[in-house]
Amino acid sequence: xxxxxxxxxxxxxxxxxxxxxxxxxxxxxxxxxxxxxxxxxxxxxxxxxxxxxxxxxxxxxxxxxxxxxxxxxxxxxxxxxxxxxxxxxxxxxxxxxxxxxxxxxxxxxxxxxxxxxxxxxxxxxxxxxxxxxxxxxxxxxxxxxxxxxxxxxxxxxxxxxxxxxxxxxxxxxxxxxxxxxxxxxxxxxxxxxxxxxxxxxxxxxxxxxxxxxxxx
Amino acid sequence: xxxxxxxxxxxxxxxxxxxxxxxxxxxxxxxxxxxxxxxxxxxxxxxxxxxxxxxxxxxxxxxxxxxxxxxxxxxxxxxxxxxxxxxxxxxxxxxxxxxxxxxxxxxxxxxxxxxxxxxxxxxxxxxxxxxxxxxxxxxxxxxxxxxxxxxxxxxxxxxxxxxxxxxxxxxxxxxxxxxxxxxxxxxxxxxxxxxxxxxxxxxxxxxxxxxxxxxx
DNA sequence: TTAAAAAGTTAGACTATTCTAACAAATTAA
DNA sequence: TTAATTTGTTAGAATAGTCTAACTTTTTAA
Ligand SMILES: [Mn+2]
Ligand SMILES: [Mn+2]
Ligand SMILES: [Mn+2]
Ligand SMILES: [Mn+2]
Numbered sequence: 503x504x505x506x507x508x509x510x511x512x513x514x515x516x517x518x519x520x521x522x523x524x525x526x527x528x529x530x531x532x533x534x535x536x537x538x539x540x541x542x543x544x545x546x547x548x549x550x551x552x553x554x555x556x557x558x559x560x561x562x563x564x565x566x567x568x569x570x571x572x573x574x575x576x577x578x579x580x581x582x583x584x585x586x587x588x589x590x591x592x593x594x595x596x597x598x599x600x601x602x603x604x605x606x607x608x609x610x611x612x613x614x615x616x617x618x619x620x621x622x623x624x625x626x627x628x629x630x631x632x633x634x635x636x637x638x639x640x641x642x643x644x645x646x647x648x649x650x651x652x653x654x655x656x657x658x659x660x661x662x663x664x665x666x667x668x669x670x671x672x673x674x675x676x677x678x679x680x681x682x683x684x685x686x687x688x689x690x691x692x693x694x695x696x697x698x699x700x701x702x703x704x705x706x707x708x709x710x711x712x713x714x715x716x717x718x
Numbered sequence: 719x720x721x722x723x724x725x726x727x728x729x730x731x732x733x734x735x736x737x738x739x740x741x742x743x744x745x746x747x748x749x750x751x752x753x754x755x756x757x758x759x760x761x762x763x764x765x766x767x768x769x770x771x772x773x774x775x776x777x778x779x780x781x782x783x784x785x786x787x788x789x790x791x792x793x794x795x796x797x798x799x800x801x802x803x804x805x806x807x808x809x810x811x812x813x814x815x816x817x818x819x820x821x822x823x824x825x826x827x828x829x830x831x832x833x834x835x836x837x838x839x840x841x842x843x844x845x846x847x848x849x850x851x852x853x854x855x856x857x858x859x860x861x862x863x864x865x866x867x868x869x870x871x872x873x874x875x876x877x878x879x880x881x882x883x884x885x886x887x888x889x890x891x892x893x894x895x896x897x898x899x900x901x902x903x904x905x906x907x908x909x910x911x912x913x914x915x916x917x918x919x920x921x922x923x924x925x926x927x928x929x930x931x932x933x934x
Numbered sequence: 935t936t937a938a939a940a941a942g943t944t945a946g947a948c949t950a951t952t953c954t955a956a957c958a959a960a961t962t963a964a
Numbered sequence: 965t966t967a968a969t970t971t972g973t974t975a976g977a978a979t980a981g982t983c984t985a986a987c988t989t990t991t992t993a994a
Contacts, residue, residue: 526942527943528942539942539980557940559942559990586828589805591831600825603822603824609815611812619806680994723951753953755972758973814971
């Protein structure tokens, strides 16, 4: 079994390698807020455990075993987040930090009961897909709200971040998963967008925020 | 803040010192399944943190601060166990191991929501009192089923152990918290007892089992 | 194609936990 | 009240994680 620390490394490697399949020591170090030499020695350890493929000066990539483990951790994290929102009625902005801890709980029963109580859900409270128990995960290219064509209407499907500060911001703007928005105007100068919201209100979002909202 | 390891020491010290107020290095070592020198060095550390009062060759005792921390951990453990049984519908025999992990989750919200959902419960699934958020805990002398006078009828209030193997045994015997039993006969030879159960069945328990069941 | 700059490694050190071996104090038994 | 036996402590070592300092390789820019 992996330690909590190892699980966190694996999860981060998975997230960072989604785009290109590989990650660099420097990226991992920044993401985990630790120094490069620490990452370097952990990679040697994970390589010994056959979780990553790693050769000096080359990028890091998860092995099939490593991917399986990553998806299992992500499954637990997202299932926990949804449970906290649906069953325990916490806000979508306060569940990530708790799920960071619950994802390391070692108990098949705990998670299978969550899964049952939530009726085998497919998405977490932030719209992210929940891998199934075999590690299969729903994926499809998504459109960022910042790239939506002017004049078009779309539905908010997911948010690309679940940090409290970002979600507090969306709460303040009155935006939620499932909301329908129409892109009224995109400023050429700074990429900020003005939305027409179902609430009839016009909402202004900076590019930084709009690019973290996925629509379909 | 205390580490998970420190929390486990504190909880064990509390449990072992209930009777006399103090614990010995050897007892703690046995309970935690670690060697005496490890306990010794941890006691030095906890003494520095003012969690225990400790002098070489003298017993260990929790300070007021240590007791508060112990009760807070026990509260989280028991709240979690009850939540797992009442909300997640797990069996009383399978919740202890999960609660051992959940008790270390650092989140006021998580526990206050459990408390609310359970309507501020006073007892856990094993009949043990749940300390309130100020650390107050209900206590009263209890009678062991093994000490019940022959012929008397009583109600099972709690079980003194929540290990799966013990609870599986009670499940097999058909005994639960709240059940009314009459002590039909106590064998002088081995202290085993025969009960008349509400289910009309007669149940035979060894002394070892009967002394771990509290009645009132 | 050199010279910076960036990225990655090694070496050595430190904290948290725990262990074994060896020694000391306290308790128990003869 | 000696001699065992039990309990507790010290010393020294090991593993998991991390860090800083000092290189080494790669990459980027000039
Ligand atoms: Mn999350
Ligand atoms: Mn999420
Ligand atoms: Mn328990
Ligand atoms: Mn219990």
